[in-house]
Amino acid sequence: MIERVYLKEYVTFEEVELEFSEVELEFSKGLIVFTGPSGAGKSVLMRGILSIFGFFDINAKLSEAIVDNKLDLEKYGIEEDEVTIFRQIRKNKNRYFINNQAVSKKVVNKVAKEFIDYLSLREVDEFENENIVNLLDKMIREKEYYVKLEDYKSKYKKYKELKNKLEKINKEEKEAIEKIEFLKYEIDKIENISPKVGEFEELMSIKKDLSKIEKIKEKAYEIERIFEYENNVYEFLDMIEEDSEFFSNAMNELRIAIDKAQEKASYLESIDIEEVLNRLSNLQELIRRFGSIENSLEYLEEKKKELNLLENLSFEKENLQKEIKTLKKELINLAEYLHTKREEVAKKFEEKLNFYLKKLYMPDAKVVLEKDNLYNLGITKAKIIVNDIDINTISTGEFNRLRVALLASKLEYEEKEKTLFLDEIDANLSGEESMSVAEVLKYLSKKYQIFAISHQPQLASKANKHFLVTKKDNKSFVKELSKEERIEEIARIIGGKEKSQKAIAYAKEMLNIK
Structure with a gap:
């Protein structure tokens, strides 16, 4: 409080x-x-x-x-x-x-x-279906009922999840044909190029070497002429009594370098430059689009998985439909049980409500239960009708008294x-x-x-x-207000500013003051 x-x-x-x-x-x-x-x-x-x-x-x-x-x-x-x-x-x-x-x-x-409950003017929340159904549920004092109610709620939650999933599949199915074609096109485009990590860098190196192959061959030919003077160098070193090992090693290293250059030149001459350039162009297109070859390969795997899901939609849909059908049958059986129990207490609730309505000088009300589609509380749709008139159309005075009667009726069930x-x-x-x-x-x-x-x-x-x-x-x-001040205020409400003795006397009578 x-x-x-x-x-x-x-x-x-x-x-x-x-x-x-x-x-x-x-x-x-x-x-x-x-x-x-x-x-x-x-x-x-x-x-x-x-x-x-x-x-x-x-x-x-x-x-x-x-x-x-x-x-x-x-x-x-x-x-x-x-x-x-x-x-x-x-x-x-x-x-x-x-x-x-x-x-x-x-x-x-x-x-x-x-x-806190705040009842503002013409607020109809308390007369909404779910609030009335919840009140009826509180009136049922059977453990089995609450076990089945919780079972229903749990199953209904799963039922809604499956229905949403099926709805999503149905929507995807309509778009699937066009999407499958697009995915296949995307996958084929990357698979036809068949990129490999590090390949682009390797081809760029080859392209660079191809651009200078002629210069390498020309220089190698010119350098080979040095070997014509090799013996002269050995003779000179003998004459000055210097060890020739360093020169011998240097000439051997040079021969190896020239052989490698010639082998590389021979290999490069066997490569189709147009093929290299085309391959580089394809790889560059992937890099421009995805940022790197690694990213393009990740994208390829994602699209393959997406394609696999779409191609298996019909199988998943069939399984979902079977599961939903079974679950719906269980829900309907539970909902029928809940509805029957609610019908039993609805009459008691109607009697209690009319007891207070009578005290409030109101005509009797009817608590009407109907069966509807499955929702989170079952199949029960509940409404209160006064004088065969919908509560939304009754007068403000009647509406407020109905609210007071409803509050009083559910008093003992408030937890x-x-x-x-x-x-x-x-x-x-x-x-x-x-x-x-x-x-x-x-x-x-x-x-x-x-x-x-x-x-x-x-x-x-x-x-x-x-x-x-x-x-x-x-x-x-x-x-x-004190006791005396309350008399004055109630007399004012009764008679206005000019509080008559009659109004004061009536105020005292209402307050049970002699």
């Missing part, structure tokens, strides 16, 4: 500090009602409180709320404490904190939605204590109807902490805490 709220420099409120911890009575979480003249800032204040929890963008310089609910903060990486403190500070931009740890607004709202925010839930109602709403909300406060804005005396008279919102000189103020 929310124990304390603080707002500083928020719209027309300079400072708001509200304490709610005293509300908790022996069997009550508390009904907290805000009243005051139109335009004083009641809705603005409620939005401000909700903004602390990320439901709206906040305009306060500083805001804070202390909450005593047991929340699973560890999954968000937030340290837990005895109480949870939500704080927002505005410095250039809004910054959010939970237990002094900086978090995003999104995380704040996710945490808050675990214990967690929650805080409700209700914005003028008793709007457009007669006195008798307003009192019925007030009494049911009072009952709901056994399980919920309820924040409500009201312009009606009935709801104000049932409050555990009653706050008055006023406005003066374009500044708004909020204060908790």
